[in-house]
Amino acid sequence: MDIGVIGVGVMGENLVMNMLDKGHSVAIYNRTHEKTTKLIGQVSSEKQDMAQGCASLEELVKALRQPRKILLMVKAGRVVDAFIEKLRPLLSKDDLIIDGGNSHFNDTTRRCQESAGHHYFIGCGISGGEEGARHGPSLMPGGDVLAWEGALPLFSSIAAVSTSKTPCCEWIGGEGSGHLVKTVHNGIEYAEMQILADMYQVLRGTRDPASIEQMLSGWRDKGTSGFLLEALQTVFKKAHNGQPIIDQIVDEAQQKGTGAWTAEEGLRAGVPIPTISEAVTSRVISSMKQVRTSLGSLPSGAEASSEGFTEGELMKAFMLCRAISYTQGLNLIKKVSSTNGWGIDLSVLCRVWSNGCIIRSEFLDVLSRMTASEVLESSVDFVLIATDGIAPLRKVVSHAISTGVAVPCLSTSLSYYDALRTEEGPGNLIQALRDFFGAHTLLLKGETEPVHIDWSMAVQ
Structure with missing residues (x-):
């Protein structure tokens, strides 16, 4: 199988169908196996051999051609970390985990760092909702660029087409950049x-x-x-x-x-x-x-x-x-x-x-x-x-x-x-009050060093 997808909620399910339409074979795992079975049942007869439902993560990993690509479409936060921890012992250094959920970019940066030496990691922002996932989303990948070359053809094929006739899927940058944007x-x-x-x-x-x-x-x-x-x-x-x-x-x-x-x-x-x-x-x-x-x-x-x-x-x-x-x-x-x-x-x-x-x-x-x-x-x-x-x-x-x-x-x-567009704003007043009660100092016009004003001399 070309890719594994974990989590077949609304977005995950539609991304799977999009991938199948574009000719990619997909191994599918969901925590509740009934959802996996239901999705496999919705796949057209001519594409049945391109979709494999998996009852365990071990089965999903074994079904994938190497280097493996696994897309996580699960709830952001601890659930993502839990799946990474379960997958890590099953993967090789050249394998890739892609988090396609709405994770915080700082979490993605941490996961990139924790994955180093174990496997590659990419955080990919995905926008477009249910309709976009099914027919062409906007994809914003960031993380380990060395792994992106192998994932690019698949993800470019399922993305929307930009106004300049290129896929709405381009490398954003390192670590958590994809989830930041x-x-x-x-x-x-x-x-x-x-x-x-x-x-x-x-x-x-x-x-x-x-x-x-x-x-x-x-x-x-x-x-x-x-x-x-x-x-x-x-x-x-x-x-x-x-x-x-x-x-x-x-x-x-x-x-x-x-x-x-x-x-x-x-x-x-x-x-x-x-x-x-x-x-x-x-x-x-x-x-x-x-x-x-x-x-x-x-x-x-x-x-x-x-x-x-x-x-x-x-x-x-x-x-x-x-x-x-x-x-x-x-x-x-x-x-x-x-x-x-x-x-x-x-x-x-x-x-x-x-x-x-x-x-x-x-x-x-x-x-x-x-x-x-x-x-x-x-x-x-x-x-x-x-x-x-x-x-x-x-x-x-x-x-x-x-x-x-x-x-x-x-x-x-x-x-x-x-x-x-205000050249002279009220920041001078803010600075005066800060210095008045907190001795935070201020900068006088024409000077280069901040000073503290003795405000007691102004009090009558």
Whole structure:
């Protein structure tokens, strides 16, 4: 068999079927053997000899041609470590374990180091959901590059095809780099979803779902197209019991943690990613349904907006906020890559994300060009988007504020943009207060060495 797959949940099952379609033979193991048997039963008769269900890890390892390739599609965390420990005595030094789950990149780095001398290890971010896994996902491998050459043909064959007609599967870098970029991908995903939710919240008071969907359809040929925007149109069209299903869904957003990982890494690395972080916070607030219901009578101070905005202005505001969230994500990847010496090529990453993944959109081609600039926000493309979108974004946010509508990612994106272009910010005041109560010192203009001020002389 060409490859072994451990774990046949939704993603694992669909990846197996994708591999079989591309002519690869697969040995399959699942903790509950019934799932393995069920999946084998779904394989077409002409491909039955290409799929082998295995009742044990020993059987799976024996079924594979050497050097062996084993893909783990199991829950991140201790389960991954447990399977690696069970597999390690069964493998040779040239064999390869690939973790295709949503593992934390630091765990992947540790596993690469622990696997050295025993077998090769790769952490591969996989995006695209059930549909992507079945017909072509975006794949982000990182780890032991020496083992990748042998795995590349198989994984390239099952990947989506990029806008440049290459597989959405390219080497990302060393150790945990593949899972890092998948984590940040998910953070960007959180941000774009909340940006869309902000727009919906602003509009829902005056427009029904069908009207909003019609508006979004009109944006399709104007550089905004992407998976999430198109998915939103489908959501607005869907009916349940004769009424729009969106109006019947409880507004308690959930999350699995990768967005929070992105926000945490931004703080740890010292890279501002407020739009992404605010998207995570918004889900936390959303989950507080009882609290929000009990506080619904608090005064809003809202008033009728004296000035609304047009559909075109909302579209331009969306395009700017999306650009801001993507650049925040790439800024974080760039910093973590530099710190770890991974050499992640951001333009290659944009190509990998251009199809198959959840954040795929026309904008990825623009973002790829932007990566040629040392500072993404100073690139020609970003400046053009900002020039076109900043006034509309101010108008949309102003309207939301005056009418008491929370638009956390729209307003945070605006504040972030304004902070970036502020040459003289209030950091001097922060430094003065830090020195006042903590003697942390500060730097005076024209000086080169920090000093502590004797603030007692200023107190009367």
